[in-house]
Amino acid sequence: MQKLLVWENKLRDKNIRVTSQRIAIIEVLLKEAIPLAAGDIFAKIKNRPELKLSTVYRNLNLLVDERLVRKLNFKGKGTVFELLEDHHQHLICLECGDVKSIQCPLQNYEEELHNDTGYELYDHNIEFYGVCPACKNS
Amino acid sequence: MQKLLVWENKLRDKNIRVTSQRIAIIEVLLKEAIPLAAGDIFAKIKNRPELKLSTVYRNLNLLVDERLVRKLNFKGKGTVFELLEDHHQHLICLECGDVKSIQCPLQNYEEELHNDTGYELYDHNIEFYGVCPACKNS
DNA sequence: GATTAAATGCAAATCATTTGCAGAAAGGAT
DNA sequence: ATCCTTTCTGCAAATGATTTGCATTTAATC
Numbered sequence: 001m002q003k004l005l006v007w008e009n010k011l012r013d014k015n016i017r018v019t020s021q022r023i024a025i026i027e028v029l030l031k032e033a034i035p036l037a038a039g040d041i042f043a044k045i046k047n048r049p050e051l052k053l054s055t056v057y058r059n060l061n062l063l064v065d066e067r068l069v070r071k072l073n074f075k076g077k078g079t080v081f082e083l084l085e086d087h088h089q090h091l092i093c094l095e096c097g098d099v100k101s102i103q104c105p106l107q108n109y110e111e112e113l114h115n116d117t118g119y120e121l122y123d124h125n126i127e128f129y130g131v132c133p134a135c136k137n138s
Numbered sequence: 139m140q141k142l143l144v145w146e147n148k149l150r151d152k153n154i155r156v157t158s159q160r161i162a163i164i165e166v167l168l169k170e171a172i173p174l175a176a177g178d179i180f181a182k183i184k185n186r187p188e189l190k191l192s193t194v195y196r197n198l199n200l201l202v203d204e205r206l207v208r209k210l211n212f213k214g215k216g217t218v219f220e221l222l223e224d225h226h227q228h229l230i231c232l233e234c235g236d237v238k239s240i241q242c243p244l245q246n247y248e249e250e251l252h253n254d255t256g257y258e259l260y261d262h263n264i265e266f267y268g269v270c271p272a273c274k275n276s
Numbered sequence: 277g278a279t280t281a282a283a284t285g286c287a288a289a290t291c292a293t294t295t296g297c298a299g300a301a302a303g304g305a306t
Numbered sequence: 307a308t309c310c311t312t313t314c315t316g317c318a319a320a321t322g323a324t325t326t327g328c329a330t331t332t333a334a335t336c
Contacts, residue, residue: 017302017313038293052316057293059314073211078292091257100255109243110266117238118271119229126264128248133256155333157283176324190285195324197283217323277336284331294321301314306307 003030007068007083014066021055024048026083034099035072035080035090074099075129089126095135102128141168145206145221152204159193162186164221172237173210173218173228212237213267227264233273240266 007026008018016022028044029036036044042056060081063069070084074092077099087107091100110121145164146156154160166182167174174182180194198219201207208222212230215237225245229238248259 019302019314021315050316053292054294054317055315061294071213075209079211091251091255093257094260100257102251102255105244105247105251106264113229113240113243113266114268117229117240119231119238119266119268120274121266121268122232123267124265125267126244127262128251128257128259129261129263130252130257130259136258155282157333159284177322188285191323192286192325193284199325200283279336280334282331282333285329287328288326290323290325292321292323295319297317299314299316302312304310304312306309 010068014068016062016066021048021051022059024051025056025059029069029081029083034101035070035074035077035082037078037080041081072125072127074127089128091128091130093132093135094129095131098132100132148206152206154200154204159186159189160197162189163194163197167207167219167221172239173208173212173215173220175216175218179219210263210265212265227266229266229268231270231273232267233269236270238270 004023004027007030008023011018011022024045025041028041032044038053038056038060041060042051042053045051045056060069060071064071064081068084069081072080072082072090074080074090076094077092077097087104088101089104091102092098093100104126106124106126110124113119114121142161142165145168146161149156149160162183163179166179170182176191176194176198179198180189180191183189183194198207198209202209202219206222207219210218210220210228212218212228214232214235215230225242226239227242229240230236231238242264244262244264248262251257252259
């Protein structure tokens, strides 16, 4: 099944209407496959001059609330959004801004943290900052 | 030695002038000992009506650039700042907003990540989100 | 105390994000 | 297909956080 159809069904499952604006936003996030700022998503939606930035924001917020999208904040990039698919983390190059998805090194750590603190754990987020091999050689 | 004097020396070491405004900001961060928003720091500076919010921002940015302060972004709290002392991470209660400092579970992981990706690692940041024991019982 | 570069006060500007409201569109029922 | 209700969007304006320009003040050095 096409990825886009999977996402349309995710919306229906949550009783969120499948509007052409929502589809346009999800299409951009699917196609780019890296975390994007609201303004970047807006800029990448072509041929839809009536689709407003406020609609992009409203939908991103809705999707975040419904746990379909993850909202992140990277040093140097500000607030970005990505579709929530597998659980992974990010490695960001401080020179060129490249964002790499990496496997989460703390898959089983929440239980330990729960035992230590009594907190009921829901989620965690990790950012690694460094310089990529390409930028290092220049 | 008083903590504040240590911080004055850190400023001098970096050739940053020791102004009363800087001291006021650092005092608040020392006293509260949790990450604070710029506006919160500003609000907690008493008896200094001439000290402006823009000065707080300017100094926080300077201290971040000089790696004396860490700038963070917590779900539900927006941008916050803390003095950079030991390396630690945070556990945030999504109900009451309480922020707990915890030992970093990835002290030795950067080398592995370097070997896997070729990135030169500089820093990492982890946020854990959950519900604290007090909030769970209510 | 005089000198100079850096820092601050102040007000205004900028930028990202949110909001109110009237019209448009989606999904369910007929 | 049409009607109905609720949700969503366009639009413009408001908000809130953060930054900036410029004249004045101040810290550090001599």
